[in-house]
Amino acid sequence: xxxxxxxxxxxxxxxxxxxxxxxxxxxxxxxxxxxxxxxxxxxxxxxxxxxxxxxxxxxxxxxxxxxxxxxxxxxxxxxxxxxxxxxxxxxxxxxxxxxxxxxxxxxxxxxxxxxxxxxxxxxxxxxxxxxxxxxxxxxxxxxxxxxxxxxx
Numbered sequence: 001x002x003x004x005x006x007x008x009x010x011x012x013x014x015x016x017x018x019x020x021x022x023x024x025x026x027x028x029x030x031x032x033x034x035x036x037x038x039x040x041x042x043x044x045x046x047x048x049x050x051x052x053x054x055x056x057x058x059x060x061x062x063x064x065x066x067x068x069x070x071x072x073x074x075x076x077x078x079x080x081x082x083x084x085x086x087x088x089x090x091x092x093x094x095x096x097x098x099x100x101x102x103x104x105x106x107x108x109x110x111x112x113x114x115x116x117x118x119x120x121x122x123x124x125x126x127x128x129x130x131x132x133x134x135x136x137x138x139x140x141x142x143x144x145x146x147x148x149x150x151x152x
Contacts, residue, residue, distance in 0.1 A: 011131055012120035015138045020112040021149040027077035029148045030104055039144035049074050053082075062090035072101065080104040084119070087130075096126050115142060 029035045031047040045053045051071045059065035067086035074080055087097040100121030107114040122131040
């Protein structure tokens, strides 16, 4: 008898908009720890290839709220990609293990910069709750980045 393990289905959150700022300005908002803390959460981000950094989210159940990330690609001011790993195997919904990749692409366009964010790797059904919650949140994040970029 031959059995085949079924690979979990994964989904991605994609958020895209044109912001009325130069790519270099948005890049600052995406790569300075103190600015990232204003639009996302406290962190120890350093913009260096291979660098490990952390976000501190709200702890939930057995999960301590720590998100461990590693910079996978950095091409200033066009592309930033990092892993996003956190959660606990003991949490069934919010706070479940999430092993994903987040990418930012900045493209100059007339009147500003097209910002495209893709957060990929939400395994279903394990990460369904996080996918729904973070899907709503990432749209708000772009608005926050816009507000912060306007002050730079």
